[in-house]
Amino acid sequence: MKKLFALLLAIVMVVSLAACGATTDGDKVGADAGSVYWLNFKPESDGALKELAAMYTEETGVDVQIVTAASGTYNETLIAEMDKENPPTIFVVGNTAAVNEWKDFCYDLTDADITKELNDEYKLYDADGKLCSIGYCYECYGIIVNKALLKEAGYEIEAINNFETLKAAAEDIHARADELGFDAFSSNAMDSSSSWRYTGHLANLEYYYESVDDPDAWKECPAEIKGTYMDNYKALYDLMVENSTVDRKDLAAGGLDSAAEFKDKKAVFYVNGNWEWSGLSEVFAAEDLTMIPYYCGVEGEEKAGLNCGTENYWAVNAKADEADINATLDFMKWVVTDPEASAIAVGTFGVMPYTNAVESTNPFLAQASAYASAGNYTMPWVTNFQPNVDAYRETLVGAMNTYNADPTDANWELVEAAFVAGWATQYAAVNE
C-alpha cells in the first residue's frame, strides 16, 4: 500500500514538473492593448489560423488566441466559452437562427472599417437592422467530375448540361462499372460524416427553385414550404445513390470514404464543395477536374451555375472589453488586407469577399466565376433558412434511411413529410 502511494506521489511530481516545463506562458501585453480570442468553427483551419495569430503577435505585440471547437460541438462550446472571464471576441454567427440566438452578443459592425472592405452582400442583420455578422469567405459546391475517367467511359464533359444527359451518362457508366473498373458516383453515406450532402446541399435545389418562383415569400425564413420541386430532388437523389459504388441499403451504416474512392479513381462523380480541393490536389492537377451544377430536370437548367454562399460569418463580441473589441476589429482588418496574411487566410478558406484580399487559386471557385460570367445563374445557399436545422436534418436522414432500405413510393412519402411538413413543424417549434 505504502509502495503504491509512493509510486503515485512520484508520478504526480514527475508529471507536474514535466508539464510545468512544457507550458510556455508568453508574456501578456498590458490590458490597454487589448487581446483577440477567435473561437474557430473549422478544425481544418486550426493550423493556418494559429500561424496567422503568431504572425500578428510578432508584428504588433497584440495577443491573439485561436481556439477551435471540436467538430459538431460549436454551439455548446460557444455557450460555455461566452460565460468565461475571457470570452471569445470573434465567433461565428452563420445563419438567421444563430442571429436570433446571439444578437445580444453581436457588436454592430455597420461602421466598422472591415465592413467597408467587404465587396459582396454577405451580411446578416437582426430584426432591428443591426449588422450582426459579415461573411469572411464563401464557398461553392456541385458535382466534382474526373474528366479523364468520363472520357474513358466515352462521354464529353461539354455534352453534360442537364439532367437527361447526366442521367444517361451515369446510368451507362454504372451498368458497365465492372468492365470499366470504376463507377459513376462515389459513395456518400447517411451518417453524420456525409449526410449533409443530401439534407443540405441537395436539398438546396428544392428551396432555391421554390424561392425563384416566389421571391417575396423567401425574403426571410418562410413558415412553411410547398415542396414543388420534390420530384426533382427525388430524381437526382435516386440517380446519385442508385448509380454509385455502394448499395443504397448500406448507406445508413456509414463509415464509407467517399473522398478516398474518388482519389483512387473508383468513381467519376463526387458530390462535394471547393473545400475539398486541398485534399484532391494531392492526387489531381487542376485541369483534371471540374465542377458541374446539380442538374435535376428543371426547365432552363442548362443555364444553371454552382451553389455559392457561406455559413462562415464573423461576429464580434459586444460584451467584451472595449480595448479587446478594438484590437479584434484591427486584427480582422489586417487578415483581409495584409497581403501575406490574406494569402494564408485565403489558402485555408477559399475566397474572401474583400477588396484587398489576395485572389483565390482554387479551381472550383474559378469554375464558379466562369459560370457566372457566362451568364449562368448562381444558386445561393437557401439552406441557411432551415429552421431548427439539426433536428430538421436529423429527421430527414431518418426518413431517407427508411426509404433506402426499401425504396417504395410509400417510403418516399415519409421523406416528403420530413422535408415539407417537417419544415413547418420545426419552424413552429422554434418561433413561438
Next chain:
Amino acid sequence: MDKKKKKKKAHSHAVVNSKLLRRPIKRAGWFFLLPMVAAFIIGFIWPFLQGMFLSFCKFTTTSSWEWVGFKNYVRAFKDSQFMYSFGYTALWTVVSVILINVLAFTVAYALTQSLKGTNIFRTVFFMPNLIGGIVLGYIWNMIFNGILSYFDTDILRETKYGFWGLIILMCWQQIGYMMIIYIAGLQAIPEDMMEAAKIDGASAWKTLTKITIPNVMPSITICMFLSITNGFKLFDQNLALTGGQPFAINLDGTSVHTTEMIALNIYNTFTESGQFAKGTAQAKAVLFFILVATIGLMQLKTTRDKEVQQ
C-alpha cells in the same frame, strides 16, 4: 436471525460508547469534512442550484437569462419525444437490470464452484470496465454491423436491434463488475450454514433460494442500485451505438427517435435552436433527476428492508 442480533448489538454499542470518539472528531471537522464539503459545493451544489434556477428561465448563456416561470416544464411535458424516451428508458432499464444481475449472479455462482482458471476468468470478465463508453459504443457498432451485414441489414434499420444491441453492450461491460461483487457476497456465506443445509438434505434449488440469495442480499442491493442508476443515466453508449436511430417519421413531419434514451434526449434538446430550447433541456434534466432519485431511493429502501428482515 443471528445476523440481526449481531447488528443490533453493534448498534447499541455505538450509541453507548461513541461519545468518547464523537466529540474530538467533531472538533476536527474543519479538517475531516470541510475540504470535501467545500469542493462538493463548488463542483456540484452550486452548479446544480444554478441549473435548477435556469430551468425556469430562457437563456443564451448562463449569465444572460430571463425568467419565464413554468413554461419550460410545460414544453417538456408536451414534448412527445421526451415522453417516449421516458418509457423507452424505463423498459430498457428493467430488462437490463434483470439480465445483468441474473447473468452476473450466475457467472459468480459458477466461478465460486471449484473451477480451474477462476482467476483468469475474473480478470478477463472485469476488463471491459476499463474502456470508456463512447469507445465501447463505436467498437460494438462495428461488431454488430459486421455481423448483421451477413443478414443484409444493419443496426440502424430496426428498433429492436438498437434495443438488444445496447443490452448486449451493457451486459458485456457491467457483468464483470457486478460479478466481482456477487462473488464476494457468495464467499461471505458461512460454511456451516451450507453444511447444515446439505445434512438436512435440502435440494440445490432450496439451498439457493433459502440460504444463498438471502445471504447475498447486501450484494444484490448495491448491484441493483448501480445498474438502475447506470441504466437511467446511460448516455455515451447510447449516442455512439445508434444515436437514437431508426426514426419513425410521421406524415405531419414530426418524428420519433425510437432508440433515444432520456439523457440523450436532454443533450439533443440543448443543441436545438429556439429561445426556449436550453431552458427546456434544463427542465427535462430536473424532471429526470427527480425521477431517478425517487426510483433509486425507493429501490435502496426496499432491498435494504429485506436485508434487515432476514
Next chain:
Amino acid sequence: MAKTKTKPLGKKRSLIGLTVAFSVICVIYVMPVFLVALNSFKKNSFVKTETFKWPTAESFAGFENFITGVTFGGYPFWQSVLYSLLITVLSTALIIFFTSMAAWYISRVNSVFCKVVYFACVFSMVIPFQMVQFTLARTADTLKLNTPWTIPVIYLGFGAGLAVFMFTGFVKSIPLEIEEAAAIDGCGPFRTYFKVVFPMLKPTIISVAILEIMWVWNDYLLPYLVLDKTKYRTIPIHIQYLKGSYGTVDLGATMALIFMSIIPVIVFYLTCQKHIIKGVAAGAVKG
C-alpha cells in the same frame, strides 16, 4: 460405493464443461479490445469494410495511423498524455484522501448536518452531467479551476458522491472497539484516523480508485468545457479533434489513439489486478 464414485466424476465432467464454456466466453470478451488493436494498423477506408479481417498487403498501414494520431493538429500529443495523467492521478488522490476522511466523519459524528451531506452525495450520483455542464464550466472559470493542476478540485466535487457513498458503507462496518481502544490509548482523531482507520480502508480505496480512474481518464465533456482551451488538452479531447468540420473521421488514426489510450490502463490493471479484484469485492460487499 459405486454411486459415490460416479458422482464426483460427473461433477468433474460438468466442471470441465464449464471451464471450456468460460474459456470461449473469455475469448469473446477480449475480442473488442483486440479489434481496436487490429484495426489501428489498417488504412482508414478498410476499417469499416474489413473490420474483422486480418490486415492484407493492401489494407495494412504500418504505424502510419499512430504517426498521424500523434502528430496532427499542431498540438503535441505527449502533452495531452501528461495532462491526462496528471489530472487522473491528482483527482483520484484528492478524492480518496478527502472523501474517505469525510465519510469517516459522517458515520462517526452522524449529526443532522452529516445526514444532509450524505444524502446530497447520494443524490448527486444520479445527476446527469448535462444538467450542470454550463453552470459548472462557468463556476470553474470564475474560481480559476480551469488548469490541469486545479481541475481535480472540480472532480473532487462532482465525483464525491459515489466515493462518499462507498466509504461510508465500509466505515459503518468497522467495529468501533478498535477506534475506542486507540482513543483510550490517547490517540487524537488525527492519529486514530491515519494510523488506525485509513489502513483498514484499503479495499474500498482500491475500488473507489478504479472507478474514479476509469471515469477521469476517459472523461471528455467535463475537461472539454472546463479547461482553458487555449493551453490544455487531454487524450479524449485530442481524439475528438480528429473529426473534421463536416464530420469526416480518420477511423484508422482514431483506433490508433484509442489503442494508445487503453494501453496504460490495461498495464495498470494487469499489474494491480489482484488488488483491484479483491478491493472491488471487499469494498462493495459492505456498501
